[in-house]
Amino acid sequence: MGAVAPRSAWSPNFDAQKEGTGCPMCADGGNRNDFGARFRHGRWTDAYLGRRPVRPGYAYVVWTGPHVAEPTELDPHEAAGFWAEVAIAASAIEARYRPRKMNWMSLGNGVPHLHVHLVPRHDDDPDAGGPVEAEAFDAASVTPLDDAVLESEVAALRRLVDGGSSSTTPSSPH
Ligand SMILES: [Zn+2]
Numbered sequence: 001m002g003a004v005a006p007r008s009a010w011s012p013n014f015d016a017q018k019e020g021t022g023c024p025m026c027a028d029g030g031n032r033n034d035f036g037a038r039f040r041h042g043r044w045t046d047a048y049l050g051r052r053p054v055r056p057g058y059a060y061v062v063w064t065g066p067h068v069a070e071p072t073e074l075d076p077h078e079a080a081g082f083w084a085e086v087a088i089a090a091s092a093i094e095a096r097y098r099p100r101k102m103n104w105m106s107l108g109n110g111v112p113h114l115h116v117h118l119v120p121r122h123d124d125d126p127d128a129g130g131p132v133e134a135e136a137f138d139a140a141s142v143t144p145l146d147d148a149v150l151e152s153e154v155a156a157l158r159r160l161v162d163g164g165s166s167s168t169t170p171s172s173p174h
């Protein structure tokens with residue numbers, strides 16, 4: 001077998017960032033307006049709607065506790081909280097965008113701070129039946145949502161994750 005020509009490389013700072021040194025998500029909590037807009041602030045996580053939709057309804061959920069790169073670094077209590085909050089965000093995305101399948105992608109190859117990409121896969125998905133192509137995560141290849149759309153979608157998602165808690169009427173289980 002001949003050597004495979006590399007298409008990309010690990011960041012020179014990758015190992016340091018994986019340990020938490022110079023981690024951009026620890027610095028800003030993932031809260032950068034050019035990446036997305038937050039629709040939920042939880043006990044363990046913040047959830048954002050992505051400005052550059054990998055697929056329509058693309059969101060991501062960022063661990064907001066002390067730096068970890070992998071889910072295996074969480075203790076069982078933290079892990080339960082983390083995944084439960086990812087599910088809250090995913091449920092809101094499912095309710096709003098009605099995908100045929102939701103993909104939960106814990107990657108961290110670019111920024112090794114624990115986060116999960118929520119990628120709705122729709123009926124007309126160009127890669128239906130298989131994984132999302134890597135190029136979908138290339139910011140330059142995806143047309144960004146404009147501010148008005150991002151804000152209105154985030155407002156709709158907030159109503160879903162709040163479950164009506166912003167009103168005086170308690171939400172009922174269903
Ligand atoms: Zn970090």
